[in-house]
Amino acid sequence: MRHRKSGRKLNMEAAHRKAVLHNMARSLVQYELVQTTDAKAKELRRIADRLITLGKKDTVHARRQARAVLQDPALVGKVFDDLAKREAVxxxxxxYSRLVKVGNRKGDNAPITRISWVGSNLENTEALRYPAHIRDLIEAEDVEEETAEA
Known part of the structure; x- marks a missing residue:
């Protein structure tokens, strides 16, 4: 019986599960948008909301707790100095996080969910998700399509 047991096992050992969720938390802080399976997104939401709560406290101990999850001082700084201070948050x-169901994955029909921070969307996270040279290529393709249509 699973009485009073919280969290999903995600068909992984505990260390693997912890590593996967912490890596996804790093990606969520860095890119502000992650697309993953439904169950993983629901588990990631628990970690992500705790990080923002720590960011709102803004104490040395809270920074150390966030560092234990994120393992990167730059990302800890982003949580405390940027994400936790946003008006929407x-x-x-x-x-503090939003789950949007995207559909099902083509290969195994697993339900896919996009998790992002409240107040962020695909348009305002594009600069974080793509390097400058890739964005230039995308813009060049858009200009070529517009000239071909005209």
């Missing part, structure tokens, strides 16, 4: 008492 700072005015809330919880629920």
């Amino acid at each position: 700072a005015s809330r008492a919880g629920g």
Whole structure:
């Protein structure tokens, strides 16, 4: 019986599960948007919301706890100095991440969910997700398509 047991096992050993979720938390802080399976996104939401709660506290101990999850001082700084101070996040008492169901994965029909911070969307995270040279290529293709249509 699983009475009073919280969290999903995700068909992994504990160390693997912890590593996967911490890596996804790093990606969520860095790129502000992660697309993954439904169960992993729901588990990631628990870690992500705790990170923002620590960022709102802004104490040395909270920074050390966030560093234990993120393993990168630059990302810890982003959580404490940027994400936790955003108006859409700072005015809330919880629920700092948003889950949007995207559909099912083509290979195994697993339900896919996009997790992002409240207040961020695909358009305003494009600069974080793509390097400058890739964005230039995308813009060049858009200009070529517009000239071909005209």
